[in-house]
Amino acid sequence: MSSEIRVPALGESITEATIAQWYKKPGDAVSVDEPLCELETDKVTIEVPAHVAGVLSEIIAKEGETVEVGALLASIGEGQAAAAPAAAAPAAAAPAPAEPVSAPEPVAAPQPVAAPQPAAPASAATQDLSPAARRVVEEHGLAPEMIAGTGKDGRITKEDAMQAAQSGTATASAAVSAPASAATAGASIAASGHEERVKMTRLRKTIAARLKESQNTAAQLTTFNEVDMSALMALRSEYKDLFEKKYGVRLGFMGFFVRACVTALREIPAVNAEIAGDEIIYKKYVNMGVAVGTEKGLVVPVVRDVQDMGLAEIEQAIGNFGRKARDGQLAINDLQGGTFTISNGGVYGSLMSTPILNMPQSGILGMHKIQQRPVVVNGDVVVRPMMYLALSYDHRIVDGKEAVTFLVRVKECLETPERLLLDI
């Protein structure tokens, strides 16, 4: 019996991918989880692993070909190796539903959303569920990876699954067609042109579930401040050419914001922490999630160990990520493991916003649009380039005083950038 290898679900607004490379050729023996080929999409590159052991019998889609989600890539025949317990085919293995092709994501949302992670085949996760939890998950079409488990070592109990079914927070995005009646009911209105019903895509649902999970879990609130960008802008215009010549990367503001946050995080560790069970993990390193806008939407690659990096290295790393994002070269790994996030709604003109935490992080800084505004300096009204800053934080582990102090520290470092140099 041969087993089919198909293009896995890749995320919202990604309906097709290009085959970058085949690692195996027909006749090669493959083992379970061994990568077979690499797919490129506009946002990420991913490897397609073998889900059974055997011999690659046929490659259907050649290198360079563009393939749709769910399309047949290859087949694996029974070989010498005993067939491992086959994980069932990925949920999206059915012929791909026509997703709204290339509809650009709504980009106005200032909330950075964690990576479009191709969900693992649902079956893998359901295999590990207890029998009753599995029954509930399957009956209600839930995505187990989105259910918070309260059992031993975080396992999902029947109760957890039932709760998720009730609250609808973990509805799987598998290509299950909506109940016919709902579809027809919608159709009549749609026909009149007042409404349009579009199926939520996998990524949209992931985003929705993550955001709600964040709001349901953390005690979130936001503190604001404003920063006079004059000094930073002056510094930048003076050195940007020299900087770019030396490092080959533009001197932007983001590097300064990252440095300012690192300084403040070092002083207020609660903002760089997470809750794990009944313990708090304080991280002695900073993996900074930095929102990068692309044509396809906002992604948040993670610059690792920024505490050890200079301004130029940070700018280079961000620049690299920007390029990778544009070229669709971001790997899943680039989007994971952040300990703090900087989001920038200012790119789209936002003057003020309350970012939502990327769980399990305890803080997220919101940058906004720089706008000339009258402010009072030493008793005189003057015009200054001002930016509002927002810090959303998890009040469960960050006290108000800590949050406010953090933001004041960020403001100080940005208004008088020499502080970053002097470390004061």
Next chain:
Amino acid sequence: MSEENTNSFDLVVIGSGPGGYVCAIRAAQLGMKVAIIDKRGAPGGTCLNVGCIPSKALLHASEVLQETQHAGDMGISVGAVKVDLEKMMSFKQAGIDGNTQGVTFLLKKNKVEEIHGAARLTAPGDVHIDLLDGGQRSLQAKNIVIATGSEVTPLPGIEIDEDRIVSSTGALNLPSIPKHLVIVGAGIIGLELGSVWRRLGAEVTVVEFLDRITPGVDADLAKNFQRALKKQGINFMLGKKVTAAKALKASAKITLAPASGDGAEETLTADRVLIAIGRRPHTQGLGLEAIGVTRDQQGRIETDAHFKTNIDGVFAIGDVIAGPMLAHKAEEEGVAVAEHLAGKPSHVNYDVIPGVIYTAPEVAWVGRTEEQLKADGVDYAVGKFPFSANGRAKVNGTTEGFVKILADAKTDRVLGVHILGAQAGNLIAEAAMAMEFSASSEDIARTCHAHPTLPEAVKEAALAIEKRALHM
């Protein structure tokens, strides 16, 4: 090695019962230098020497006797069956010796130094020992674990002479089968030993202060259990208090009065009386007062979540602290304290500690009883399945009893499992595992159980929660 070195340890455990020796072994596994002290001369504590193990030897032997007596029903004729009590006692002793030697082997294998003597704390970190074979020794310990267990609770005004009036220790070692054995206390120990001597031919009368047997056990289970014991010929006198017990030359006289207050006294004559009203923490002579270890009103050593007493470096586990006096509870605590001292996370889940009464039928439970759930205001569903509907129980001729599963009415999470029947003590393991993983009754119901086995009754009880038992 210098003198100082041989007497200084990372951990000194006082008491080598199941809590103590398990703690010592685990600590040694984690790289600590460990000594364990016991004044009994053999490791294993009450459990191995005068408790669980010898009583199970006698329960097993007497059960074999009973089965043999009924072997004719299965077409096996064995002629007249006789009991050689002396030989039965040496069978019991062989069981004890095998187990205690096993513990000594394990301690040695893990390089735990076993010291025979009575230990006393002279200061935090300092342990003084009066060695059994004379002489003294002083140890320095970074940490000390008190695991000295428990002792028989005496009945005020009644002297236990271990001849006519005995504790469980004496009742495990009677020189002859009593004609009439009176047992004061219808708890686990009294009923197990009562079963032993009843099967061996004694007339057994159990006197209990409360109006029910086995307090704490699910009432439904206790009622059916009492019925089963009654059928075996054990007499019960409930709601009675013992006002006097006196050892005579060849018998003992025991005076009872209604527990509820005034009423006519009555007298029982027996050739042996077993006082089995409970056990109390054993904390005497350990020097606890000297170093200021605090105890609660019941005399139990007070500890925090990591089993530390109010004195730094002094820990306590098992029967000397709060909680059920069970070997397996002490073992869990012993492991937890050793892991805690090694800087590892440790945890004992007190909601999932099984209890077993090794009679026939056996009684076993884990989690909360119906009474507790009612008191806690929990809305629960009951799934019950009788062994009379279980194929294996039928051919084994052990159809007495049932499995009862209590699950949360809303979430279906298993809250308690109560079993009366043959092998209940083995059957409860599955329930404990399920509860440890926060399983629902449906999880048990959807797990494949081998046929034909007694565990199928557990599965059927789980099915019965949703009123879909298949074989009823």
